[in-house]
Structure formats: C-alpha cells, structure tokens
Amino acid sequence: MNKGLIIAAVLALAPTFAAAESFKDAFEMNRAMYGKNHTFTWQGKQYTTMHEEEAEAAVKATKANAEALLAKAKAKNAEVAKLGYEWKLTRGILTNAQTAIDKGEYRKALNLAAQAKYHARMGIQQYHYAQANWYLAVPQ
Structure with a gap:
C-alpha cells in the first residue's frame, strides 16, 4: 500500500x-x-x-508617484536605446504616460509608465540573448 x-x-x-x-x-x-x-x-x-513594474505601478495614484515611475521608465529606455535594442512602440507609450500625467490621469500614467519600463527591460534581455547566441543567426 x-x-x-x-x-x-x-x-x-x-x-x-x-x-x-x-x-x-x-x-x-x-x-x-x-x-x-x-x-x-x-x-x-x-x-x-x-513583474517588478506591476509592483511599482501598484502604488497610490498620485502625481509624484506617476512622475517617479515615468522617470524610471525613461531611464531604462535610454539604457536600452544605447544598446540599440529600443522597441519601436516604447517612446509612444512614454509620451502617452506624460500626457496622462498632464491631464491628471495618474493611474493611467502609472500603468503606461510600467508598461514602457517593462518593454525596455525586455529589450535589454533581448540584447543579452542576442549577444550570447549571435551564432544561431549565421547561416550554415
């Protein structure tokens, strides 16, 4: 048994x-x-x-919190842009987040900034994967 x-x-x-x-x-x-x-x-x-960005966006929807997360997202996006792996749509999301802050839509701004930061983080991961596995793209 x-x-x-x-x-x-x-x-x-x-x-x-x-x-x-x-x-x-x-x-x-x-x-x-x-x-x-x-x-x-x-x-x-x-x-x-x-995801870490979701946790960062799960704060009280205030102007200060939205601006702080947007600043982090912009910094992360600048980091990935230097690597040459910035995603095409991320700048538009950052612009929309700033517009939401200007309109007083802080929850929307937090969510958009978190999304942009996530995209930038994924771009950095994509860069590191490409650096480690570049040979897979070479024809045999």
Missing part, C-alpha cells in the same frame, strides 16, 4: 518538477495558469507572479 502511494505521488509530482526547471520557467508557468499576483512556491520559497 505504501509503495503504491509513493509511486502515485511521484507520478503526480513529476510533471511539476520537469516543467519548472528554472525560476523563469516556474514564474512563467504560474503566470500563464493563474495570472498576476498569484503566490507560488519554488525551491521552498514563496514568490508572486507580478
């Missing part, structure tokens, strides 16, 4: 272990299954499925 339970437990848990080999895999799997702000366990520690 105990052997059967152990085998059943191993078979039931094996796909979970195989599917979540890295933190990134575990995060993305839980994010896809449960959406943002879900708590999951990876290697014995608790994490949430919130």
Whole structure:
C-alpha cells in the first residue's frame, strides 16, 4: 500500500518538477495558469507572479508617484536605446504616460509608465540573448 502511494505521488509530482526547471520557467508557468499576483512556491520559497513594474505601478495614484515611475521608465529606455535594442512602440507609450500625467490621469500614467519600463527591460534581455547566441543567426 505504501509503495503504491509513493509511486502515485511521484507520478503526480513529476510533471511539476520537469516543467519548472528554472525560476523563469516556474514564474512563467504560474503566470500563464493563474495570472498576476498569484503566490507560488519554488525551491521552498514563496514568490508572486507580478513583474517588478506591476509592483511599482501598484502604488497610490498620485502625481509624484506617476512622475517617479515615468522617470524610471525613461531611464531604462535610454539604457536600452544605447544598446540599440529600443522597441519601436516604447517612446509612444512614454509620451502617452506624460500626457496622462498632464491631464491628471495618474493611474493611467502609472500603468503606461510600467508598461514602457517593462518593454525596455525586455529589450535589454533581448540584447543579452542576442549577444550570447549571435551564432544561431549565421547561416550554415
């Protein structure tokens, strides 16, 4: 009986272990299954499925908070632009965030600034991936 339970437990848990080999895999799997702000366990520690930009935007919608997040987004976008991996639509999002601040729509501005910062961060990740894997683009 105990052997059967152990085998059943191993078979039931094996796909979970195989599917979540890295933190990134575990995060993305839980994010896809449960959406943002879900708590999951990876290697014995608790994490949430919130991107850092979402956490930064989840503050009180004030002019100061919106301007601060917009400044961070602009700085991150300048960083990725220096690398040559700025995404085409990010500047427009930054402009829209500034417009929202000017109109007093601070929640909208926070969300747009968070989106722009996320795009810039993904551009930086794209740059590092391209630097490490450039040879994959070379015809054989």
